[in-house]
Amino acid sequence: MASTGSKNLTAIMAANSAYAETFNKGDLPSPPAKRFAVLTCMDARMDPAKFAGLSQGDAHVIRNAGGRASDDAIRSLIISHKFLGTTDWFVIQHTGCGMATVTDQQIAELLRDDLETAEHNGECWLNPQRESSDNHKPGSDLAESICWHTIGDLHQSVLQDVELIANHPLVPSHITVTGLIYDVQTGLLSRVSA
Amino acid sequence: MASTGSKNLTAIMAANSAYAETFNKGDLPSPPAKRFAVLTCMDARMDPAKFAGLSQGDAHVIRNAGGRASDDAIRSLIISHKFLGTTDWFVIQHTGCGMATVTDQQIAELLRDDLETAEHNGECWLNPQRESSDNHKPGSDLAESICWHTIGDLHQSVLQDVELIANHPLVPSHITVTGLIYDVQTGLLSRVSA
Numbered sequence: 001m002a003s004t005g006s007k008n009l010t011a012i013m014a015a016n017s018a019y020a021e022t023f024n025k026g027d028l029p030s031p032p033a034k035r036f037a038v039l040t041c042m043d044a045r046m047d048p049a050k051f052a053g054l055s056q057g058d059a060h061v062i063r064n065a066g067g068r069a070s071d072d073a074i075r076s077l078i079i080s081h082k083f084l085g086t087t088d089w090f091v092i093q094h095t096g097c098g099m100a101t102v103t104d105q106q107i108a109e110l111l112r113d114d115l116e117t118a119e120h121n122g123e124c125w126l127n128p129q130r131e132s133s134d135n136h137k138p139g140s141d142l143a144e145s146i147c148w149h150t151i152g153d154l155h156q157s158v159l160q161d162v163e164l165i166a167n168h169p170l171v172p173s174h175i176t177v178t179g180l181i182y183d184v185q186t187g188l189l190s191r192v193s194a
Numbered sequence: 195m196a197s198t199g200s201k202n203l204t205a206i207m208a209a210n211s212a213y214a215e216t217f218n219k220g221d222l223p224s225p226p227a228k229r230f231a232v233l234t235c236m237d238a239r240m241d242p243a244k245f246a247g248l249s250q251g252d253a254h255v256i257r258n259a260g261g262r263a264s265d266d267a268i269r270s271l272i273i274s275h276k277f278l279g280t281t282d283w284f285v286i287q288h289t290g291c292g293m294a295t296v297t298d299q300q301i302a303e304l305l306r307d308d309l310e311t312a313e314h315n316g317e318c319w320l321n322p323q324r325e326s327s328d329n330h331k332p333g334s335d336l337a338e339s340i341c342w343h344t345i346g347d348l349h350q351s352v353l354q355d356v357e358l359i360a361n362h363p364l365v366p367s368h369i370t371v372t373g374l375i376y377d378v379q380t381g382l383l384s385r386v387s388a
Contacts, residue, residue, distance in 0.1 A: 008230045008282050009372055009385075015247020016383045023381030025239060030292055032238035036202045042254040042270055044226035044278075045219060047243050050250075053209020060236040063257040065270035072266030075340060076236055076259040082304065083292050083319065084238075085311045088202050098224055098277050110276065115366045117279045125277065142363055146269060169336055172309045178203055187217030189210045191203075 041067035069161035111143035263355035305337035
């Protein structure tokens with residue numbers, strides 16, 4: 001029996017083969033046609049091309065857990081402007097984000113004890129129940145040294161990240177940075193203002 | 195006249211309004227249905243949902259400049275497994291990536307002198323030509339302290355990032371990590387093996 005891993009690879013390669021058969025975007029230029037970039041969450045329910053109306057070639061799309069202004073997201077935005085000319089950036093976080101259900105400290109504790117997928121009992125996250133003989137690989141104190149970018153208040157998180165990006169010393173002051181919240185239940189974007 | 199910034203915002207909100215009118219994904223669960231995650235580049239020409247056949251709800255999508263295994267991408271992957279149960283991860287970098295046209299040292303030098311968009315003269319990147327009276331905001335030495343994750347050899351970059359992720363102390367050993375290269379001229383994915 002194929003593992004989940006190889007099943008997913010097989011499905012991806014089959015979908016890709018069909019995609020390539022009618023592919024006609026081979027001459028798109030590298031710089032985004034609409035000169036903007038989107039920073040949003042990795043959440044599986046969100047498709048930025050669909051909810052923001054992006055065609056291939058239009059815009060850079062940066063995604064991570066939470067859609068947060070991590071150092072790496074800011075690295076990507078600086079590259080986006082410095083080498084590919086975007087001048088207009090959108091930070092889009094969302095309702096129902098898993099990053100708002102846990103704190104950095106809780107993540108560190110859960111990972112220190114067990115690396116396997118936690119379960120949510122309606123109130124909090126718990127590590128999976130195991131027999132003591134299970135061969136699990138507990139995490140190290142490394143988890144405590146990582147900034148997990150959890151979200152306390154969604155509105156504040158968007159505003160804080162917009163400010164962090166706009167005030168970064170390697171970001172020119174003429175770049176526009178706009179904060180938005182995506183509602184996973186309605187598909188609607190709304191603008192976040194201070 | 196509207197700035198590029200507000201024009202893009204207006205276009206995004208109009209597209210989003212149309213999207214929300216027929217939105218029917220409000221009850222999708224948060225954990226990815228296909229239990230996998232994709233790490234790929236922010237490149238505007240690439241739409242992972244299309245080239246990998248993803249439907250909304252299927253998979254996490256993490257994107258940054260280069261599709262590199264940065265600390266933040268690994269943070270997102272660990273969250274993806276620990277809280278949302280993915281067990282199968284794909285690292286997808288691509289041909290024609292801007293990150294392969296420059297070195298970390300060159301990025302630092304270009305940013306130190308000028309934050310505005312560089313031009314490529316066919317051989318190398320150059321800062322924009324300015325009158326000495328221009329009010330530009332030169333970067334600081336900060337750029338030299340940042341890992342820009344530029345790419346020397348594409349094949350090696352994918353392999354190196356797959357290894358980095360698979361061997362991370364907070365990644366369980368049963369997670370499968372597969373390296374792929376996306377060809378921007380054909381739309382085809384190909385698997386990268388050591």
